[in-house]
Amino acid sequence: MxxxxxxxxxxxxxxxxxxxxxxxxxxxxxxxxxxxxxxxxxxxxxxxxxxxVAPGLIDIHVHLREPGHEYKETVASGTRAAAKGGFTAVACMANTSPVNDCRSVTEHILSEAERHGRARVYPIGAVSLGMEGKSLSNIGDMVAAGAVAISDDGLPVSNAELMRRALLYTQHYDIPVIQHAEDLDLSGGGVMHEGEWSTRLGLPGIPGSAEDVMVARDLLLAADTQGRYHVAHLSTGRSLDLVREAKARGLGVTCEVTPHHLLLTDEEVAKSGFSTDCKMKPPLRSETDRQRLLEGLVDGTIDAIASDHAPHHPDEKDESFSCAPFGIVGLETTLSLCLDRLVRPGILTLSRLIDLLSWGPARALGLPGGTLAVGSLADIxxxxxxxxxxxxxxxxxxxxxxxxxxxxxxxxxxxxxxxxxxxxx
Ligand SMILES: [Zn+2]
Incomplete structure (x- = not known):
């Protein structure tokens, strides 16, 4: 053809x-x-x-929900949403049911993608067995089956020794460890960013430091181990500073940000009248954080924009703000939001945006694609x-x-x- x-x-x-x-x-x-x-x-x-005409876009942070939560999303529906939004590849997180912590689950996801996929699917395996944060999963088996990275996303790797071993062990396979950076003691029962708005609204807050201390700890471990470390959905100015400094020291560190953290702030919780579609982790942060993230896009500290596509059934989100689950969908909105709100006002050039949605994410996870060079995949x-x-x-x-x-x-x-x-x- x-x-x-x-x-x-x-x-x-x-x-x-x-x-x-x-x-x-x-x-x-x-x-x-x-x-x-x-x-x-x-x-x-x-x-x-x-x-x-751009290289096919790549979203490295997607929850396809299959196996186990097919009422929220499937490999078929999720990749259809990806294709509609301009994405030709997605990397999917391991917090399915069962958890993607072994070869058989990785293979199941890939066979569904083979049969029904409208986009390439790159499974991300769990760091820990059952995402329980105790012992390492079967990383070698999952990589052999096609996993491209490991992450317990949805949850952080709280145990520092486990993170250290993950950073060491993954070097055999040259894959990154992706961290959902959240200190669970600091985030506690918080439901939105801790700041002026959480105080005014009387909602329990999640301080920026819940992310910062985890990123700081992990960067020390990445320096000691020389492992590959990727920060998922980075949301605070201080975490960004830590990543910028680590990159300057030559560490193998990368990070992604989401469109919602680039375009919305914690004030949106009030403006939307406590819409549960403004509830996600990490939470929408302050305007200062948002401005710092925009700087990180421009200066190259941020490697990728990723949607953190996190589908939930309407019945689950139709709850009080405190009780609803965290997360929003993004595959069908990311490109247009970024074009209209980042490129049109001149914050980013078109070329830089396409970089953040194709070549940048491909490099962060070591994926094929993200380029139109002769000999590359014709994903366009x-x-x-x-x-x-x-x-x-x-x-x-x-x-x-x-x-x-x-x-x-x-x-x-x-x-x-x-x-x-x-x-x-
Ligand atoms: Zn996460």
Missing amino acids: SLVIQGGRVVDPSQKVDGFLDLRVEEGTVVEVGEGLSVPDGAEVYDAGGKV TLIDLDATLTIDRDTFVSRSRNTPFAGWELQGRAVATFLAGELVS
Whole structure:
């Protein structure tokens, strides 16, 4: 199968390319990039005039909920949501039921992806057996089956000795340990960021230090072990400073941030009238934290934007603010939110945003893709910068609806998603 994508503006940060070029794909691989490419006999032609042609976007923090919580999401529905949002690959967290802590669960997820997936699925194995935080999971087995990293996300690795051993052991496989950085004693029963708004609203708070002390501890362990360490959903200015300093010292440290921590603050809990769609972990932070995260995007400290797509059934979120579960969906909103609220106002260049959504995440986890270099996977996202949309949760193809962005009017969105050269959305 042969495909030529013609006349688009190719933006590929991995090669520092930004220009009007054609792209030829054979058998799922990019084989030629250049001006005015000839079209082989029988090749399909896709007119990308007026569109941006980007490497397929990669979301390295997604909860697909399968096995065990298929009423929230499945591999099939989650990857459909990914493709619709412009993502050609997702890395999925291990807090399923059963937990992905051994080869059979990793294999199950991959076989579901093989049969029903509209995007590549890269399973992340658990750090600890059953995510109980006691003993290491079967890391070698899971890596052999296809796991690309380990994380107990949903929960932190609280035990410092376990984290130290994880950072040592994963070096045999050259994979990162991804930490949901939260000191559970400090976060306690908190339900939102601890600050002026939690005081005014009378809700128990989660201080920024709950994240900072865990990141600080882990960076010491990463320095001692020379392990690969990745901070999931980094949310505070001080954690960002710690990562920036560790990178300057040459540690193998990476981090991601979410769109909601870049665009919303703790005030949103009040403004939304205690909407449980503003309840997530880490919580929406202060405006100061938010501004610091934006600086980290620009200066390169932050490696990736990841959605932390965390589907929950409406009945679960239809609870009081204190009782509802933490988390929101993001696969179908991330790209448009970032285009409209980060690129359009000039905070980020288009190239930097695409970097944060493709090459950056690919490098953080060591995944294929994230580039349109000749010989790479023909995973390609076409973006229309002028197309508008209003976020309408009733049109989501995800099984869940929990978003704080409903009704937002945005400009810029994915209009076509190619997986291995085939149009999947
Ligand atoms: Zn988490």
